[in-house]
């Protein structure tokens with residue numbers, strides 16, 4: 212069934228977050244090449260405007276060379292906004308996966324506004340594929356995203372795409388359709404849905420986190436947050452301590468590296484190997500006095516997200532304070548501005564999202 216092709220593709224490429232890293236996915240197909248209009252113009256020794264005319268699309272096109280069974284997606288990289296390019300790639304990918312060229316005598320399928328308005332079953336199908344691939348309706352429903360700004364932010368799509376998807380969901384639901392993923396992929400998006408439900412950005416240090424009961428920033432201790440904005444999660448990396456499921460891999464006190472699997476303490480010196488809230492007494496958000504917070508914390512937390520007290524890792528000097536960390540971050544800021552320039556280093560790991568049952 213055509214609907215499930217998009218979901219099959221999400222599963223095949225193990226996609227768990229949006230927007231999707233398209234170019235890498237397209238690269239994984241041996242008989243598919245991707246080139247920009249500029250490259251194409253250079254090769255043909257002509258202008259980009261001429262390429263637009265040849266391809267009869269300002270956005271993109273997919274060509275098929277039957278004899279060699281070779282596909283080429285050409286896209287106009289100068290189109291703005293970038294989210295429009297993203298949609299074009301999804302659309303052309305749809306033509307490719309659905310084998311439209313093999314059903315047709317045409318060697319190229321151009322995307323432009325004229326053919327979209329005509330009755331053209333291939334175009335409708337490619338858009339249908341793209342919609343389910345880049346803005347899967349079951350996620351929009353589960354995440355309770357019901358306005359276009361949220362859909363634009365979380366999925367990285369244009370206003371038009373967001374609005375079309377929302378209208379499509381509304382209309383289908385009115386007709387009695389119930390959107391759901393096939394069982395095998397419904398678990399892929401657990402962490403994405405946590406981002407949608409709980410994602411907040413600290414107003415002081417800009418750290419993005421998606422912890423359910425977030426009262427205090429776990430990095431700097433700030434209590435003011437703003438809702439998720441597109442791109443906030445790019446900075447979700449802070450120096451932590453090497454760990455396995457929240458348990459330190461090496462004892463920070465005696466440097467013992469042989470940590471027993473079934474023990475939560477160092478077998479040499481007895482130190483507790485998890486990060487947790489150092490507070491034993493605190494006031495909650497209603498101002499009520501409480502005891503024994505001792506919440507389990509991700510290994511990069513400097514502050515408890517529930518009560519704001521410092522973590523045991525910070526207390527013992529296993530993590531640098533936010534102020535010290537900020538200096539390191541400043542030097543990295545230039546690189547972080549360009550999300551494609553991030554070079555994931557071993558010492559960096561994602562701020563661990565928590566759900567009802569943290570793994571530690």
Ligand SMILES: [Zn+2]
Pocket residue numbers: 302303306320321322333334337
């Ligand atoms: Zn098309």
Ligand SMILES: [Zn+2]
Pocket residue numbers: 413414415416417418428429430431432433
């Ligand atoms: Zn903060």
Ligand SMILES: [Zn+2]
Pocket residue numbers: 462463464465466467477478479480481482
């Ligand atoms: Zn020890």
Ligand SMILES: [Zn+2]
Pocket residue numbers: 488489490504505506515516517518519520
């Ligand atoms: Zn606490």
